[in-house]
Amino acid sequence: MGVRMVVVGADATGMAAASQARRLRDAGELEIVVFEKGRHSSYSACGIPYWVAGDVADADDLIARSVAEHRARDIDLRMRTEVIEIDPVGRRVLSRDLDTGAQGWTGYDKLVLATGATPIRPPLPGIDAEGVYGVQTLDDGQALIDGLESADGRAAVVVGAGYIGVEMAEALVRRGFEVTMVTRGAQPMSTLDPDMGARVREAMEGMGIRVVCDAEVTGIPTSQDGKARAVATADTEFPADVVVLGIGVEPATELARRAGLPLGESGGLLTDLAQRVRGYDDIWAGGDCVEVLDLVSGTMRHIPLGTHANKHGQVIGSGVGGGYATFPGVVGTAMSKVCxxxxxxxxxxxxxxxxxxxxxxxxxxxxxxxxxxxxxxxxxxxxxxxxxxxxxxxxxxxxxxxxxxxxxxxxxxxxxxxxxxxxxxxxxxxxxxxxxxxxxxxxxxxxxxxxxxxxxx
The missing domain is CATH 3.30.390.30 (FAD/NAD-linked reductase, C-terminal dimerisation domain)
Known part of the structure; x- marks a missing residue:
């Protein structure tokens, strides 16, 4: 009887793991079942700002391998199906079809958690109003593009000044919007030292982007029809026809936490060098839902990047498929651009x-x-x-x-x-x-x- 590999999440880590395991073991030896709650698999979320800006013509250009292509390789990819419970003792997961509501248990011999990260969305008044957009998924990107095309005016506010924030500020400028960026940091891009962030701010302001630092957002005021009309801080309001959230992300590990799996200080799953969850011989995890070893400081950190996610998937797939690979850690390399x-x-x-x-x-x-x-x-x-x-x-x-x-x-x-x-x-x-x-x-x-x-x- 063959071994069953169950994967939760069908983006970079999940499908890299499934694909690598399939290269090492055919369908007679290894059954692969993948659950994905979204509508797309194997896509580049990092490319969404460039799609919004117009550098990438279509969402399909950001998809590395389609659902049909995965299924043609004997990978049972179940879209719009969310795993809602993990039973490590019984070695099974409970899933729910998001279209029909049907639920059922699926047993596993090898479990891979690739649940990614969740955008930080603080519980502020108006945060869920019409005209407020995130940029995590392809559906988010399409909703934002549609919103930009139908916006009543040309005022846009980006909340947050990390990598996504500055990339979205550029995208909005190139679409002809007057852009204000609001951040609670002393300078944009808090991963830089403030003196280097000041250089980024100076350059952005030279491009016509208004950068407001040391400002805590208190809410998003709405008009009578429920649409966002501004971003409010303690001192003032910044008019907005469109609001884009770029506050950052946190590990999507609530499912793992409920199952009693080990989490680090940032909330990310803790794994060994082979990406196996610590204390569990039959569970692996990788991508934005895990913490990684910082080779410079020697500490565990949450660093959500597509480069790590793909490497984790390769390591996991090798381990599940009977090979051997490790992920030694990172030094925290990242880059971006604004204009x-x-x-x-x-x-x-x-x-x-x-x-x-x-x-x-x-x-x-x-x-x-x-x-x-x-x-x-x-x-x-x-x-x-x-x-x-x-x-x-x-x-x-x-x-x-x-x-x-x-x-x-x-x-x-x-x-x-x-x-x-x-x-x-x-x-x-x-x-x-x-x-x-x-x-x-x-x-x-x-x-x-x-x-x-x-x-x-």
Whole structure:
């Protein structure tokens, strides 16, 4: 008799796990059942802002593999079906068909939890009013596009200034809206240090985006017909024909919590290196619903990114399918853009380092993305943190223009290898005037960090 693999969630982690397991075991050896409460599978949520902006023509372009394609590979993919209970002792899950209401138990030999993350939606007055949009799913993206096309005016407010917030601000500007971004942070993009976030704010304001910081949203006032008409703070109101929420996400682990599975401080599931849920030999988890090991600080963190989710799925599928793979951890690399401005970071920021009890030197340098004499050379700011005395690289942040963001990968590799800033200065990076100055900006920052370590002890 074959083994049954049950997967909860049919996006990046879930379908990567199912697909990898199927590569290793055919249908006679491994039955795969996947439950998905939504209408789509295997799609790029990260691409939704670019679909809204018009860079991506159609929602179908964001789908990596269709439901029919998965089913053709002997994967029993059950759409619009929500798992509402997990019974680890009985090794079964209870699901409900969202269209018919029918419920039933399904037994498993191997269970994979890929439930993702849930957008933070604070219980504010008017938060569920017409004209207020999230951007988590393809259905959300389509609803927002429809709302933009039917909006009575051209005023838009984005609540939150993280990666999604700034990307949505760009999308709305490009659609011809007057955009205000409201955040309770001191600067946009709280994953950056405030001095680097200030550079992002300055650039955004130069693009015509109004950025309001240190502002706590208290509600979304509505008109008599129930539509959102503004975003309110303690001091004022910002008129809005459209409100987009970009406040962030939290692990979708309520199902796991009710089943008694182990959760970390952020609420994400805790797993071992093979993505197996701690204490459970027959349950795996990955993607935005888990915590991951930060290789720089040595702590567990919730870092919801599609890159991790796909890798988790590959690891899980290998384990379930009889192979072997592990996920060692992350260094916290992420990047984004708002119009022409590119933003990237990896490792620890100043607050992160202080929280971990690390002593460090921070240096910031100004350079250009190309040789200064080459046409089109534009400014780039690089900030680097190095551990005091040891000189170990702790983190890098970059704000600049064409070619700036991908330079963060240099730092990500150096962090993973636990290099010192002195070792970074010796990296043999490529050079040609159209792509870089003789000394790449990352190397310039590393040289400054070396001097700071030598001087500061």
């Amino acid at each position: 022409d401005l590119e933003v990237a970071r990896t490792g620890l920021g100043e607050d992160d380092a202080r929280r971990e009890g690390l002593q460090f030197h921070a240096v910031t340098i100004e350079s250009t993305g190309r040789a200064g004499y080459f046409p089109g050379a534009k400014p780039m700011t690089v900030k680097m943190l190095a551990e005091r005395r040891t000189g170990r690289l702790l983190g890098v942040q970059i704000v600049g223009y064409t070619g700036a963001a991908k330079r963060i990968d240099i730092a990500a590799v150096a962090l993973t290898a636990r290099m010192t800033v002195e070792q970074v200065t010796a990296l043999d990076l490529g050079y040609a005037p159209p792509f870089s100055p003789v000394w790449d900006p990352v190397l310039v920052a590393a040289r400054a960090a070396v001097r700071a370590v030598a001087k500061g002890g």
